[in-house]
Amino acid sequence: MYWLERHQLDNLVKKLTESYELFGPRRDKVSNEVIFDRLANPLELDLEAPIPYNPPKYILFPHYEEILRYRYDRQSKQVAIEKLSHLKPKALVGLRSCDLTGILCLDRFFLGQEFVDEVYLEHRKKLFLISNTCVRPFPQCFCVCTDSGPSAKEGFDLDLTRVGDRYLVEVGSKKGQNLVEELGLKEAGEEAAELKKKVVDESVSSFDAFALENKAWISRATNRLTTGFIKPEVWEYIGNQCFECGACSFVCPTCSCFNVEDVNRLDGTTDRIRTWDSCSFEGYTKMAGDHNPRKPVEDRRNKRFFCKLSYSQSKKYLRPGCVGCGRCARVCPGDIGLPNVVTYIRREITGD
Amino acid sequence: MEGNLVPIVTVPEIATVVEIRDEIDEVKTFYFHFDRLEIEQAFKIRSGQFIMCTVFGAGEFAVSLPFSPENDRKHISVRRVGKVTAALHQLQPGDKIGVRGPFGNGFPFEEIKGRNIIYVAGGIGLIPLRSSIVHVLQHRPEFGRVILVYGARSSKDLMYKESIREWKATENFETYFTIDRPEPDWTGEVGFVNQLVAKLLLPADNTVAFVCGPPVMFNSVIKELKLKGIKEDKIYSTLERHMKCGIGKCQHCAIGRTLVCVDGPVYTYKQIKTLGEQI
């Protein structure tokens, strides 16, 4: 491990901006909220800010993106298809470990299954990832329950941990090693690992009681979800509170459902776009014609929680699909963020 | 069989529609070939697979493949149900389409050699079965009894009339056809497919069944086949789901733990039963 002094942080960022577009947490001045955003001005990077309201998912898996463009001339019967690519290298600085875990889930899902998703791969190829240990948890967080924090274990190029007024830097890749050497960071002694462990342990112990309590319950809920032993009334209770806005999927660092549409443009070309989608929408499974295999709203909710927590789904991510960031709870117009659903299942088990 | 070409995953391959036939009401068959010769030659499928078909300017849809993996003209048969299929129905011979795939697992072929095979289809459920039927008939000596039971609302609603004529004349292929209500010139059976299945003397040992059709027909036929002693894991069907990518990413076709586009679309009835959703 290495030491990064506060003044060296600027060098690090400067170095990165030479070859990458810089993304990181910044505060919106008026609302004072934290957004993981592209930073035109590196000074806006705020590594001390709480967990951003948005996960970095959109950088790899945009809300709306053109993947192909084609032009078909029906007169001459000529087709020209062009694959659109997005090759700007990007540096994501200050990733919370939950969000880094989210990226790893997306990697395993988009790249590690039977087929490689070429569109995702394009985005993923040239990323530089710097994670940032949460030295104190935020009120919504429960990453300790989902094995995704407060400190990152893998997947980063560099990992920062604030110790006093400097950062301990852990190197996770060759790219990271090169940067550390270029910056001439001082090696940290043997005490570094111990120091980091102390910071992380302190962080873990300061989690909210709900998160610590829920730890065991999440695995029990996972069990129930996998085996299907959850009463229909629980799903109905959850379904009644679903406003069908799709927000839980959109803010989830690991939700990756998408829609594909062909959009005709005025210049005669057609864009094939893909956009975020959510299994909570009725039209999501609707087939052309007149058949929807999944109808009531509780059924569709059921699908999402199954996807986040069941064993079989976890196999795809090699871990639970939930990374414990708590965002779904904050954006839900009802009261059915994942932690609450676990609570409802828990109530069913205990009969409270 | 030859090793499969790596499927066309992201950018559709351009194909030319060479012939269009009116099949039944609202269903047309489109014969096509790929514009690039190397693709035309390398494009290999298994029965039961599907492709993602682009109608330029309208969009893309999933469609099961009705042609045999060997010596059969490439074609798709499509019912007009939505915006994209309506645009497809507007095409003329010479127009281009885009093709991605083939995707999906397909029907078993090598594993079922030597067995009796029963095909049961209702309406346009014959489309995905046609590929397997033609393929099995091409290898007729390698199978036991081969039986087709096909029903439709009326004689007008029977798919692939040309193939049916051939099949009727094919030796060692037992075919039964039924329509819901009597018609003047109809010489086949009258009644629902499941009723016909119930009447027939069908083999049960060393037998597999392929069943495709609308949900009501499907369920009633399964009931009859089980009564005849055919095991649930020896009954195959294909599932249709809304699909956007074909490669297991968009998740539109997810049913519980399975994705129809990569794990399916062919499932045994035993598997379908555990999926917990309507077929």
Next chain:
Amino acid sequence: MPYERAVCNFCGTGCGHLLQVEEGRVRGVYPLPGHPLSQGRLCVRGWHIHELLQTEERITSAFIRENGELRLVLLEQAISYTAERFRKLGGEEVAFLASPRASNEDNYLFGKFARAVVKSNNLSLSSDAGQEESAKVLLAGGGWPAATGSLSKLKQADFILVAGGDLTKQNPIIASEIHRARRAGALVVTVSPRKTQMARLSQVHLRPVPGTFSLVFEGLTRILYEEKKFQADYLEKCTENFEAFFKKLEQVDLGEVVARTGLSLEILTEVARKFYESKLTYAFYPTGVQSLDRKTMSALFNLMLFAGKLGQGAGGIIPVTGISNLLGSYDLGLSPVFLPGYLDASEEKNVKKLEELWQTPLSRKPGQSVSACLAENKSLRALVVVDHDEEIIRNVNRIKELELVVYFGAYHNNFASLAQVIIPRPSYAEAEGTYTNAERRVQLNRKKVDPPSEVRPLWKNLTELARALGHDWKYHTAEEIFSEIAKVVPQYSGLTYAQLDSHLGLKWPCDEKHPQGTDYLMLDEAGNKFRFVLDENVRPQPQALAEQKADFPFKLTVGRSNYFWHQNSLMKRTFIPKREYNALLLLYPKGFVEISEEDARRLQLREKQLVRIISESAEMILAVRISPDVLPGQLYVPYFIEDMIPEFLLRQVAELEKNEEFFLPVRLEKAG
């Protein structure tokens, strides 16, 4: 920084969002967590607004119709052509249909253009009369013409009454706030004949027979009166006409209330007591389609006043606006009855004052709403329209007879297809402007992306048009217009762009007395006196008089849902909301009628079976949708758009749109 702060422009909630702007296009949207009302939530519409903002199905240049064909022209040509045509028209021969989605700046100048340049008082929004009626009732009661309570304090509420509509579909984030308050301990009582999601999320659901809402509130008040649950000293001190109201109350017969509403005296009594005992009390009603009628709004106002729930704290009445700037549009006087600032248009002193401010003579001829003009005014020759499309359906023949239709809009639609002049408009992300949400919060949207080259803000084109007609208008920025608004509209007098920029909106009245805006109405704002709204002269609803005839045993009501509502011209240009809309269309391509399981069983109807719905004057065929949401004896037809509205409803839609109270007596027969 691609993520930039803005305000959603769909419904009247005015949620805060972040628009992801890349290379001059809006590529995504994300909820703004710090927004005081939406607090990081968006509904399905809001989550897809970027799909709409990216569409190329836009009007991007001006057109003039010649020999039936639209011809592309330069903006300047369209303006001089329009000015030329206007010169030949008398003021009252022109009607102005404004958009409740346009900014305050656009709307203000639109109203000023109508009144000060064309000298026409025929100026209105669409036919959604609910907001106007609501403003009138609240003004008559002595309060403000809009929300008297504070949504910011809703979480502390202990009693919330939700009357009519389905807020979970119309204003989902406001419904979400109600749901939060419930979780924090409030008792939520929904009054609605249908079992809406709002009703499912309430502890108490009162399902009165359609057409008897006002009786419910009168009944509740009468129960309080009988149980002496009111504070005589408060009423004496704070209300002007409580004696008259007491007299009226004495005529309310609880037996009749029970008989006609179908609600038991026990449940009414329980609700009345809980209502009275509550410390912080709110009443919500939607003001668009499915609004309440005036009589019901008055009864609800009186109930709140009688129980001492007004002017004493953060609680109060919240009329919920269905469209982004519906409230702002009324604030700025886009109505034949109100001048800017809700000044009575029929009072000479108000008109005089406006003449002084605007330095031009105004017409004294009373104006009519556009729908009234189209229906009754034979001398109407021209129509100027901003961003509408549904409106046209029912008056299409009359509009075709007009000499001139000028359409200012962003999207092609039904109006554009009948217009002689089309002038493009920017989207809300392409121009600056303020919007006023249901809680009176005025919010500033800064321009995020450039509009197509031929597209300029409405105010700019109106300025040019006014100049061409000889008025020396000198507006260069939206901000200049806003400063003028602050001079004309007393409630906005303390607002500036600079101030709005550094806040996430401020709630009017914002004036010398309330420089930071005002959260809720206190008694002193109301001149220390409220008045019971007695409404002796209100025309009773037709069906309130006529008993339902035996031939037409069902009560048919209409409503909307998440994806359709009046924004189809917008929704149709998105992908996911459109798909959701199509999902239902595919299931019921000819529309559907909801019927209770009980009635379906009795009449032996199957799901999706076609039925003939017959009223006294017409009939239509729809598919059956058996639903647990409607009560026996009732039918419900979703009122979406023309795709799903048979002629039958169109002919009666003006009536149907009036309020939740309205129903159509029909009978039902199997078709075919």
